[in-house]
Amino acid sequence: MRIEIICTGDxxxxxxxxxxxxxxxxxxxxxxxxxxxxxxxxxDDREALLTAFQLAAGRADAVIVNGGLGPTVDDLSQxxxxxxxxxxxxxxxxxxxxxxxxxxxxxxxxxxxNVKQAMLPATAEMLDNPVGTACGFALDIGKARFFFTxxxxxxxxxxxxxxxxxxxxxxxxxxxxxxxxxFHSYGLGESHVDQLLTGVEALDPDGGVKLGFRAHxxxxxxxxxxxxxxxxxxxxxxxxxxxxxxxxxxxxxVAEDDETLEGVTLAALTALGATLTLVETFTAGQIAARIAxxxxxxxxxxxxxxxxxxDHLFGVALPRESDQDTTEAVARAAREQTNATHALAVxxxxxxxxxxxxxxxxxWIGISTAERTxxxxxxxxxxxxxxxxxxxxxxxxxxxxxxxxxxxVERIDFEKV
Amino acid sequence: MRIEIICTGDxxxxxxxxxxxxxxxxxxxxxxxxxxxxxxxxxDDREALLTAFQLAAGRADAVIVNGGLGPTVDDLSQxxxxxxxxxxxxxxxxxxxxxxxxxxxxxxxxxxxNVKQAMLPATAEMLDNPVGTACGFALDIGKARFFFTxxxxxxxxxxxxxxxxxxxxxxxxxxxxxxxxxFHSYGLGESHVDQLLTGVEALDPDGGVKLGFRAHxxxxxxxxxxxxxxxxxxxxxxxxxxxxxxxxxxxxxVAEDDETLEGVTLAALTALGATLTLVETFTAGQIAARIAxxxxxxxxxxxxxxxxxxDHLFGVALPRESDQDTTEAVARAAREQTNATHALAVxxxxxxxxxxxxxxxxxWIGISTAERTxxxxxxxxxxxxxxxxxxxxxxxxxxxxxxxxxxxVERIDFEKV
Numbered sequence: 001m002r003i004e005i006i007c008t009g010d011x012x013x014x015x016x017x018x019x020x021x022x023x024x025x026x027x028x029x030x031x032x033x034x035x036x037x038x039x040x041x042x043x044d045d046r047e048a049l050l051t052a053f054q055l056a057a058g059r060a061d062a063v064i065v066n067g068g069l070g071p072t073v074d075d076l077s078q079x080x081x082x083x084x085x086x087x088x089x090x091x092x093x094x095x096x097x098x099x100x101x102x103x104x105x106x107x108x109x110x111x112x113x114n115v116k117q118a119m120l121p122a123t124a125e126m127l128d129n130p131v132g133t134a135c136g137f138a139l140d141i142g143k144a145r146f147f148f149t150x151x152x153x154x155x156x157x158x159x160x161x162x163x164x165x166x167x168x169x170x171x172x173x174x175x176x177x178x179x180x181x182x183f184h185s186y187g188l189g190e191s192h193v194d195q196l197l198t199g200v201e202a203l204d205p206d207g208g209v210k211l212g213f214r215a216h217x218x219x220x221x222x223x224x225x226x227x228x229x230x231x232x233x234x235x236x237x238x239x240x241x242x243x244x245x246x247x248x249x250x251x252x253x254v255a256e257d258d259e260t261l262e263g264v265t266l267a268a269l270t271a272l273g274a275t276l277t278l279v280e281t282f283t284a285g286q287i288a289a290r291i292a293x294x295x296x297x298x299x300x301x302x303x304x305x306x307x308x309x310x311d312h313l314f315g316v317a318l319p320r321e322s323d324q325d326t327t328e329a330v331a332r333a334a335r336e337q338t339n340a341t342h343a344l345a346v347x348x349x350x351x352x353x354x355x356x357x358x359x360x361x362x363x364w365i366g367i368s369t370a371e372r373t374x375x376x377x378x379x380x381x382x383x384x385x386x387x388x389x390x391x392x393x394x395x396x397x398x399x400x401x402x403x404x405x406x407x408x409v410e411r412i413d414f415e416k417v
Numbered sequence: 418m419r420i421e422i423i424c425t426g427d428x429x430x431x432x433x434x435x436x437x438x439x440x441x442x443x444x445x446x447x448x449x450x451x452x453x454x455x456x457x458x459x460x461d462d463r464e465a466l467l468t469a470f471q472l473a474a475g476r477a478d479a480v481i482v483n484g485g486l487g488p489t490v491d492d493l494s495q496x497x498x499x500x501x502x503x504x505x506x507x508x509x510x511x512x513x514x515x516x517x518x519x520x521x522x523x524x525x526x527x528x529x530x531n532v533k534q535a536m537l538p539a540t541a542e543m544l545d546n547p548v549g550t551a552c553g554f555a556l557d558i559g560k561a562r563f564f565f566t567x568x569x570x571x572x573x574x575x576x577x578x579x580x581x582x583x584x585x586x587x588x589x590x591x592x593x594x595x596x597x598x599x600f601h602s603y604g605l606g607e608s609h610v611d612q613l614l615t616g617v618e619a620l621d622p623d624g625g626v627k628l629g630f631r632a633h634x635x636x637x638x639x640x641x642x643x644x645x646x647x648x649x650x651x652x653x654x655x656x657x658x659x660x661x662x663x664x665x666x667x668x669x670x671v672a673e674d675d676e677t678l679e680g681v682t683l684a685a686l687t688a689l690g691a692t693l694t695l696v697e698t699f700t701a702g703q704i705a706a707r708i709a710x711x712x713x714x715x716x717x718x719x720x721x722x723x724x725x726x727x728d729h730l731f732g733v734a735l736p737r738e739s740d741q742d743t744t745e746a747v748a749r750a751a752r753e754q755t756n757a758t759h760a761l762a763v764x765x766x767x768x769x770x771x772x773x774x775x776x777x778x779x780x781w782i783g784i785s786t787a788e789r790t791x792x793x794x795x796x797x798x799x800x801x802x803x804x805x806x807x808x809x810x811x812x813x814x815x816x817x818x819x820x821x822x823x824x825x826v827e828r829i830d831f832e833k834v
Binding site for chain 1: 424429430431432433434435436437439440441442443444445447452453454455456457458459460465472631692695697699700701702703704705706708709710712714715717718719720721722723724725726772801805
């Protein structure tokens with residue numbers, strides 16, 4: 001099954017906006033076990049669009065076209081699609097009615113130029129857009145099935161998942177059920193995780209499980225794409241592989257699927273009825289910024305402090321070089337003085353010198369509750385930004401480990417020993 | 418002059434990484450008065466690469482190819498370029514020596530497979546890469562001049578600016594000097610600024626000035642691309658337009674060129690020998706995270722507080738609904754208790770209800786010094802994230818205005834009155 005993507009629009013072609021729709025579509029197709037073979041980007045230009053459609057029609061089995069379905073004169077997708085397919089544009093009465101209803105429910109009259117969005121090539125199949133006025137459509141051009149989708153990301157996402165991918169899967173003869181299981185880990189590099197997971201795909205002897213990765217430093221996403229005849233089959237294939245991945249990556253898995261490290265940490269605090277105080281220095285509010293705005297944080301997040309004047313913190317005198325006692329004392333004092341059940345203190349000492357790839361920093365993490373204290377020291381190299389990103393993630397992960405009863409000190413790939 | 422871009426690599430084609438190199442290149446070309454006509458994305462696949470090169474060679478005058486210059490077997494650009502041009506690969510002795518030197522200075526032996534990076538098509542002109550081991554090269558395929566560039570963004574940027582764009586400009590016969598002037602504004606939407614700047618291009622009667630925009634909500638970047646016969650000519654053309662843009666956008670310009678809002682604010686505080694204290698609620702440390710980590714902030718940024726338990730802040734009792742007196746009292750108390758010269762307090766009250774597009778919040782901003790106090794109240798709609806982004810930007814901008822002696826209260830397009 002050869003699939004191509006054509007992205008249209010002057011804003012994308014001139015780089016005015018970064019084309020995140022392309023990577024989104026390509027990933028979603030990969031997650032469904034499909035692959036993109038070719039990508040084309042053209043502007044709002046009749047001749048370029050026609051050439052792009054014709055070239056793709058001659059090479060591909062399925063083509064996803066993104067953008068150009070709006071109401072304005074520079075939105076040309078329907079018109080050029082009709083031309084490429086050699087058919088007329090006709091009014092799609094049902095979609096026109098849907099649009100009129102859309103405007104009526106918002107107490108507005110439909111502008112006349114929106115009628116254009118209901119003009120579809122005569123041979124097209126309409127693709128529903130439940131969240132906008134640009135309907136999509138599918139039609140044959142040459143030997144390929146074309147799927148036209150809106151450029152607005154929110155509208156594209158719904159249509160791709162609900163309308164386009166199921167149709168492409170049906171044409172590809174792939175099994176009916178596909179499921180994507182995701183693990184988010186922190187502390188292990190991609191090649192390390194790849195090596196740790198050697199052979200897990202083979203736990204499904206039918207070859208229905210495919211392993212993949214996506215790195216978002218400092219986290220890594222491990223993806224299992226599972227194909228089966230139905231969801232029961234998928235679950236049967238997935239269960240032993242999921243168990244094995246959890247066993248092999250162990251404490252390094254910070255979250256699964258749509259969960260996040262900060263979400264898991266907040267949930268653990270909420271479950272304990274806990275309140276949290278943060279103390280930050282060079283991380284400069286970035287730890288607070290990950291957790292304090294979340295829904296539910298208003299009852300958990302008691303207090304955050306950012307200080308770059310490192311003489312005293314919560315009455316604790318800071319020596320010239322940090323040590324374990326100072327870090328723990330700051331965490332304890334912050335917890336007591338802000339009446340929180342938990343405190344996390346993250347002190348960072350940057351090296352001297354220029355901000356280069358070998359520039360580093362030392363990170364001192366203290367966690368305090370009424371019952372116990374935990375401490376972690378780490379060295380991270382890679383420039384100021386890298387040290388800061390690393391310190392934020394390491395601190396949140398230490399708190400997660402503390403709350404989950406896991407060891408707070410465990411060697412990670414990103415630190416210098 | 419017809420220009421195409423070909424991006425290569427499985428990681429880009431599968432969406433594993435978002436293709437920011439494409440938009441970067443397209444913008445840099447636009448800034449130089451050049452336009453991209455067509456973009457192609459293909460994987461690390463010999464046949465696809467050859468087809469892409471041949472198609473572009475038949476259509477374009479200049480083609481920029483990005484990626485595939487690495488030392489591993491899946492890096493195919495040199496090899497397929499030679500095939501498309503019908504020439505052999507030959508060892509480029511000078512680049513080999515440069516690479517050997519590169520490794521020697523790092524006390525490492527050059528791995529044998531790096532030799533591959535010095536194998537260039539026989540007819541190629543080498544393009545220098547001062548920051549990596551992948552040299553670029555230019556050669557003719559069909560009627561087009563091809564420019565091969567590395568995929569690593571940092572290496573691409575240097576080579577594009579220093580090697581590729583000057584060569585394309587020389588071929589296009591465009592004037593020798595091109596300059597890009599940028600203004601960053603906050604508070605006015607793109608169409609509003611476009612309307613305010615009507616006619617400024619005409620201040621250069623030769624048509625050498627081109628106006629453009631790039632929106633990064635909540636900021637807007639206004640760009641003037643100026644072409645002249647030399648830099649004196651550029652300066653002469655630019656001066657009246659720059660003065661006019663500054664006059665028309667006035668207080669809304671937060672920074673120019675490579676400056677940022679937070680950098681300008683930090684510089685103003687530094688110039689005063691001032692120290693800063695921040696108090697945040699729903700913005701959750703995101704204001705601190707913009708400014709407290711910057712170089713130089715260690716002497717200016719005294720203290721940041723994030724609280725989501727809104728009963729007391731610095732001893733000030735918070736009423737159920739915020740008011741001007743409370744906000745100003747919090748700023749004053751925070752300044753006094755942390756021994757800072759300046760305090761910025763940003764209280765946010767979210768509306769009740771679900772997080773939808775019409776969900777909003779009220780923002781209360783107080784600024785305090787020993788001599789004076791400033792206050793700003795604003796309403797922003799658009800969902801939780803939108804309110805938070807808006808509150809962070811509005812607060813930083815109020816502080817900038819305060820420090821620059823401009824009115825802190827001035828109507829912006831993004832607020833609901």
